[in-house]
Amino acid sequence: MANFLGYAVPGIPYGCTYALFAVGLVLTYQATGVFNFAFAAQAYVSAYLFMYFTQNGDLPTWAAFIVSVVVIAPLLGWLLDYFLFRRIPNTQVMAKVVTGISLLVGIPSLLTVAFGSQNLTDAPSILFSPNVVYFHLFGLEQVPIDGIFLSTVVVTVVALVALVILIRFTSLGLKMRAAVESRRLVQLDGVNATKVVGSAWMIAGLFAGLAGVLLAPQFAVLQSQNYITLMVTAIAAAAWGVLRSMPIAAGVAVVLGIVELIAQGYLPTGGFLYDAVLPVLPMIVLVAALLLMPGMRTIEHARDPLASVDPPTPPISSTLRSPTMDRIIKTGWWALLAVFVISMLSWVPRTWENVFNQGIAFSVIFLSITLITGMGGQLSLAQATLAGVGAFTAGQLALHLGLNLLVGGIVGAAAAAVVAVLLALLSLRLKGLGLALMTLAAGLVFTLAVFPRPSVSETTNGIALQSKWIGLGIFNPNGRAFFILGMIVLTVVTLGIIQVRKGTVGSYLTALRGSETAASGIGINPSRQRVMIFALSGAVAGIGGTLYSIQQTHVTPNVFGYQFSLVFVVVVVTTGVSTVEGAIQAGIGLTLFEQIVTYLPGRFGGNSLVFVFFAFGALTYASHPEGVLEFQRRRWTGRFDRLLFTKDDLGNPSAGSGGGVPTPPAPPTAATLPGVAPGVVAPAAPGAGAENRFELPYHG
């Protein structure tokens, strides 16, 4: 019994911090409809500033606590609401998730840019001294109660009791409970719902700050990844409460913290359960909640009676360009491609050759996101994982069977497709947020329990690839052979995706994105299409992973971690998730940007600035679902078009423009077409000129 308590009781502080996370997530979701992926980043900010102020700013612990937790944490919550989340309509689930993920990636990187790379260790504990054992529970030697334990438990209990009092017995709490049902109905009753929701964000921010500071002493070195992993534990707890019940979320969180420590104590060290199952226990609990809790399948169903007044998702920006401008753009792209290929094969220095080669490999991985998110309308947070499955399969086959990496890459693609199909089958009844959580859990499982295993990665540095496994001079130091291989793979994958996009499967996916109800109502099988696009996306990611590993000459577990899945989504969403050009621009742009920042001084020299750039780009997803760079491209080509070419080119030929050839009738416009919404430019009528087209994402 003493041993059991010795294992179980130390789990209580962990459970308490999970509970703070979980309650904060539920509070935000209930009051605002936002599942706040940025919660871990908010906690990290408070912990970071708390440690920074105590260690670099020489502030006393209590002052640092007040600044970082009482002031900055709620303020950050309010800022996120004011500038971002309140501007995203409830119907745009994907936009809210993407915005949260962007913040999760961007905020820690922004701290690095602002304060430089800090090695923050030995966080102080609030209230009680961390290294002092104050007493032994039940007088048992095995159950010491130290300062960290007391600080965590006392602060958590006080915070939760305060929250209960606030929600149950105050006017603000009453308004918050009403806003949970319908923010709009509350407004009709004369309540300033915006203020109420802002208050909820501030309280949730306070909880994030508290959790961040309480957790900090548990880590040897403060790292944002730790908070993301812990957030998944909190998500698991919140999911068992269907993101609605704070008591269940808090209770499950505490139990999870205790169970983890008990299992850690009793499981034999070095065994499979200890190495492979224990680290992913929270993810297993999360997956179980997603599969077993019926409420999680319908989590996004609007409960607000006035939900229908939300504006629809903004349409993809479209431009009506003149044929001349179209020709110029197409010619420009081909010319750029020709210059690029010729340069890569002739004069580009080795350093930059590697940059572009890496960009090509990334482009292939990113095309898998184009498939699953751009075409399939599903947000997968496991694309780096699938790339890793492909790469490790090819690496293992080469290492043990001597199989050529190019053949192994195809087998790896098949393996990644199988994993993707399993993931799709597991999450058939989930969509939007549920699917994002399922794929995040899968990514974490592979990152923490599969890739690091010696049977997969062989050594901590992964599998070193040898040139004999591929031949054809791919490992030639000048890198040109790889460039040719990369371009061939990229071209084949790109053409394949374009074909799918143009074909029947592409149209089915477009229909399903528009309305799954109507799509199944005309005979489209949504499950089959989803599994198919997952498989295809997994295969492409697997090919990209192998290509990337060949370029790096190593298959390394770290580069296929779950955190890269998040970064990949953010990068592609910025450049354009719905077009193949967007994925290629993302791949080349990411590596190019990473290379350019190496020339910048100090704190700007790492990847942090790159991540900040893309994360802020992805924050515009709600208003520019086509990608902010894609939006800007269309906008500027449109401006040049209007500046350089006459209106005649738009298909309304005036005298002389037709050169004596009879001119076709003008295409219908918003003014002439019945039922066409005002302010919308209509496309050409059939036969009015094939080039005069309405540019949609899959046509452009």
Added chain:
Amino acid sequence: MVDPPASWSVPQTTAPPTLGPLFGRRTQPGQLLGDPGPLLVVRGVSKYFGGVQAVRNVTFAVDPCESVGLVGPNGAGKTTLFNCVCGQLRPEEGSIEFVGTDLGRLPTYRRARLGIGRTYQRVEVFSDMTVREHVLVAERARKGDGRLWRDLCNLGSPSVEERTKVEMVLETVGLTAVADTPVSALGLGMCRLVELGRALVGEPRLLMADEPSSGLDEHETSDLAGVLRMLQAERGMAVLLVEHDLAMVNEVVDRTIVMDLGQVIAEGTFDQVMSDPHVRHAYLGRAG
């Protein structure tokens, strides 16, 4: 609301538009080719939402070529019943059969392929598609096409037959002029026609139209009624119509079923049910 395109104006005094040879007639009214039984049989269907009984023990049948109106005040359970028939909801009790097949375990898309076409109370369109693409994708889905390898081998282009059929449907519902317009640029009335065209191209044996006149003006509603009559008369298509516009119901249907609070309270010809005191009570209260 602007006038609809002339192509779908179907004056009652003139011959209705024809769907042509691609829409071969399956049956003649009163001449059921080897299929003497009813097309749709709903038996004792009940559906609960928690403590709310949205549909209670509803039983009715629809014959081939028959046009049946399903009317009732708001909250009567009409759309819930539609959703049960189409598979979007699973009833807790009762059974639904379509051409002799029990629909109980069939998913929505399988029911659609059996020949149930549907339009929706709240317009459900594919926002990234043009009008023509809507109809084309429905035609493909009806046939169960969609092999990935065909797309990869560039064999997914529409055939001449598909194009012809799509154009014919567009002309029937009067959308030829806006065929290449994205639906996001269309008004509500046009979107309802897009839904209708999308349902029609699948050659359904039963068209379930859920408040199709909502958002249409009087003239458009009248034209739509003409199209529905034409489909029934010429194509032999059964129509199950949920509609609040009772004038349209009177114009289109052969038989009317009235629901209130989840139950069928009257059934018969339009005039019969409208004179039923239960129906008057349901619509007008005790004063009625």
